[in-house]
Amino acid sequence: MTVIQGNVWKFGDNIDTDVIVPGKYLIGDLPEIAAHVMEGVRPGFADLVSTGDVIVGGKNFGTGSSREMAPRAIQAAGIAAIVAQSFARIFFRNCINVGLVPIECATTGDIAEGQRVRIDTAAGEVVVVDTGATHRALGLPPEIGAILEAGGLEPLLKQQIEGKIS
């Protein structure tokens, strides 16, 4: 699996899909939706983010609807991974399916906005580069790791259908 290094954008508990991507934008296509990502909680977020940045959240990140545009918009804005104390379950699945790395880590409260973190998904750890502080994270089961390694569920399906893997 991969090592991801990026700057932290910090969010709180229970970040809802209705604030990540308000329903009124769902009629549009991904680039338009991504321009409004997190608008309900931090207007202008899409303009602030640099490619490879990391979101660090609290508990129950992505609660709410099943709209897959929520993780897709976060990904399209340039975010490489989300670290949170826990994830809403459909959002967690959607992240994996679109190839956006979700990492569960109980101590995200000790990570600050603007810090640089290095995430090792195989070792299950999040290191704050600035301070060297290491946070334990939950490793992802191999079944889930296989989907992320393929780049998401759709590329995995493509490989399966083309008979490259069983």
Place this chain on the structure above:
Amino acid sequence: MSMTLAEKIIARAGGRDLVEPDDVLWVDVDLAMTHDSSGPRRIWPSLKELGVGVWDPDKLIIVADHFVPAQDVGSARILQTTREFVEAYGITRFHEAEGISHTMMVERAYVRPGMLYVGGDSHSLTAGVLGCLAIGVGSTDMLGIVATGRTWLRVPRTIRVQIDGSMPTAVAAKDLILTIIGDQGMDGGLYRVLEFGGDAITEMDIQERSVLTNMCAEIGAKSGIVPADATTVAYLADRGIDVSEGPFSDPDAVFEATWRYDASELLPVVARPHKHDDVVPAGDAGYAPVTRAYIGACTGAKHADLVMAAQVLAGRTVAPGVLLQVAPASRATLQEAIEDGTAETLMAAGAHILSTGCGACPGIGSGVLAPGEVCISTTSRNARGRMGSPEAEVWLGSPYSVAAAAIAGQIIDPRELMAASV
């Protein structure tokens, strides 16, 4: 080894004799559903890219409920794509503007006890009211299911939710589930299955029970389930389906926890704006003034909900400055309400009847909120911006509480009005 009902269903679907919590396995899905928002418009381009079709057009139900009736050319185009997909793949069960998908799954008895049912929407859990394991997923998960009939699941732990006693007058299943969510928090059931039982559940009809399974989504649960009992068997028999009670959890199955409630102690409650787990008694809401009362969605606009509202509204008139809107959860709901006089009662009080569909609940359809508006709603979610403007406020309550607020022009304990009417 013993298993809970959810574990039994997953084991059967995965071809295993036994599963345990946290096992990850691939399973065969018995039935799938997707709608106009999460379905064809998202999935079809990928199916074409993969060069595959629908795994079984008899096992995929498609419902157009989010963008009905079309508000503009964009939503009309989404509905058109949905119809074209149905035609192209020979989908046998397609409903446009007939009702909200989750209501239809129960009303038409498409799910059966013991099934593994996966829907492309977070409120797909609703169908667990008929004793199936009902799970909600996003578009790419649904793509995988549509293409192959399979998906992966992590086996959840089960929490037993035991509701003893009898429900008091003017207290609805909505009050019960909001009370539970208020106590446990919006992530209190994260990744869990909630299995409901007890005398209060036995006494509840299917429509009221379905409010409980519906709002398991609002406590983070993977699913909510009511094992099929005599009420379930009778409900299915009315629809020409012959089943027996069960399946059930094994008598010695391991539950992670048991949440116990005495229904007789419940009160009418409301969730305060922006957080559905910020729950207080309706009588402690500070008589908050409202501009909008909304009776809608799979959560709160079935026939039973309209009847509850009508009990409060009968012989009364909506307060000046309040708009009361009713978006029935299905055409059959509206038909029944017309036939038994409920619709007449609602309209005589001043209610506006909107077309069936998800409506203002997801902020897409008719009746969305302007900045500064305060709404009390029978729906399930009140996150900022959910029903329209982020500057609007949404309170959640039972049909009794929403109807009472519509009459009073402010949030009150509905028993204040209901005591006066007897």
